[in-house]
Amino acid sequence: MFINEESTMPEVDPQPVKHSNFTPSCSTNDLLHELNQRGLIAQQSDAVALGEHLNQEPRVIYCGFDPTAGSLHIGHLVPLLMLRRFKEAGHSVVALLGGATGMIGDPSFKASERSLNEAATVNGWVSDLQRQVGNLLDAKSNRQQVHLLNNADWMSKLDLFTFLRDIGKHFSVNAMIAKDSVKQRLARPDQGLSFTEFAYSLLQSYDFAVLNKEHACTVQIGGNDQWGNITSGIDLTRRLNRQQVFGLTLPLITKADGTKFGKTETGTIWLDAAKTSPYAFYQFWLNTADTDVYRFLRYYSLRSVAEIEDIEHQDSNRAAKPIAQRLLASELTERVHGKAELMAAERISQALFCGDFSQLSLSEFAQLEQDGIPLTRIQDFESPMLSRLLVETGLASSLRQARELIANGAIAVNGAQISSDTHELPRLQQHYVILRRGKKHFHLLKFGNQR
Structure with a gap:
């Protein structure tokens, strides 16, 4: 990593990223054009130069993911799929796990300071996310195009004095304070901004400079809340490495009513x-x-824009229920969890729709128990009447109402309508009973002492 001839810089162990085969396009970049059609570009640095840069040869694109939990969530899917789009266009991609930056936490547009986690916790989360990201990017079968790195590999070798002298000197406090993400926190006297969080932008900027020098990385992508950090990294890389690099951000994903997605x-x-x-x-x-599904298909689906437009056109002329939601759900569930889990999700959905639960496996009941429908646990030595269970589960407000619901045929047990109050409830997979009131109100009972 070059800063100046007198600097002592940390070593970076991983080998430089190797480029893959690439077929240049014409004067405009096809991928950027498609991303614009999908509404996936919020901001980009020098759009014309970036398009020419991507046309010339295969490039290395990176996105960072700080470990704030042992799993990513669906908000991370858009940048992950963005990396995949670049990979399928012939470029190499780097998913950078923030083993170092995750120890601090990015303050960008956060209302309050993050809680600092222990190193062992962060390292465990890094390992979890590496497996998750690797699976989503199909890293094992694309080792020349997909690289999983950890910024702790170089940050841990950087001493404080070198960092302050050779990195810190390139940052103007005036410019840092002027960033919107900083100004919002400084405007909150009840919260403020610690020096630890204030320095986060320097660390992310340094990541870009290291990846540029050691892996020829020239493009960083991220959420639009990262624009300030990305532009700082572009400037630092230019100063340190004498290289032009680029940044591109994705829009904040919201629902049609403007609420957070x-x-x-x-x-x-x-x-x-x-x-x-x-x-x-x-x-x-x-x-x-x-009102959201076709926009989400453009964001999350790898189907072509033309195919998505055709789906939208067919749905608009369809008398029955649109198919876009099912296509979106199927594609993303299979991509994240695999074909077998998609089929299980479809079986559970069909069972709840038609009332036949006899074919559900124990693992599928476990999914319902986890977060599928409301759950009540019943001790094995108990044998409550159905009416009492309806009250305990909230399917009825009183014993009187419960008995009326049963008498009127509004209650089903394991999909079968029941007309008399009873304590003899047949169990599925030895432990489970599914109660239903009307057509849509379900509740799962689990009998037994185990959790």
Whole structure:
């Protein structure tokens, strides 16, 4: 890594990224044109020069992911799929895990300072995210095009005095304070901004300079909240390496009503099946509003823009329910969780729709138990009446209403309508009973002492 002839710089162990085969396009860059059609470009540095740069030869593009949990969530899917789009266009990509920057946390547009996590916790999260990102980018079968790096590999070798002298001197405090993300925090006297967070931009900028020098990386992508950090990295790389590099940001994903996208009443939609089951993941996309689904297909699907436009046209002329939601849910569930889990999610969905649960496996019931439908646990020694269970689960407000619902045929047990109050409820997979009130209100009972 070159800074000046007198500097002592840290070594970077990984070998430089190798380029893959690449066929240049014409005067305009096809990929950037497609990204614009999809609405995936919020800001970019020198758009004309970037297009020419990408046309000349295969390039190396990177995106950073700080470990703030043991899993990424659906907000990370857009930049991950952006890396995949660059890879499929013939470029090489780097997914940079923030083993060092994750120890601090990016303050960009955050209302308050992040909690600092222990090194062992952050390192464990880095390992989890490397596996997750590697699977999503198909790193094992694309070793020449996909590279998983950790910025702790070079940050941990950088001493404080070298950093202050050779990196810090290139940053104007005046310019840093003028950034919107900093100004918003400084305007909150109840929160303020610590020096630790204030220095984050320097660390991310240094990442870009290292990746440019050691791996010939010339393009950084990220969410639009990263624009200030990316432009700082562009400037630092120019100063240190005498190289022109580029930045591109993706838009903040919101729903048509302007609200934040990616969370539900039960919380964040994670990519880890242990945090969000494949069934719940599938259902999240299946429930996308008609006003959002075609835009989300452009963002998240690898289908061509022309194919998505054709789907939208067919749906507009379709008397029945649109198919866009199902296509979006199927594609993303298979991409994140695999074909087998997609099929399981579809089986669970079909079982809840038609009321036949006899073919569901134990693992599929476990998904329903995890986050599929509301759950109540019943001890094995208990044998409550159905009416009491309806009250305990919230399917009825009182015993009287519960008995009326049963008598009127509004209650089903394991898909079968029941007309008399009873404590003898047949169990599925030895432990489970599914109650339904009307057509859409479900509740899962689990009998037994194990969790």
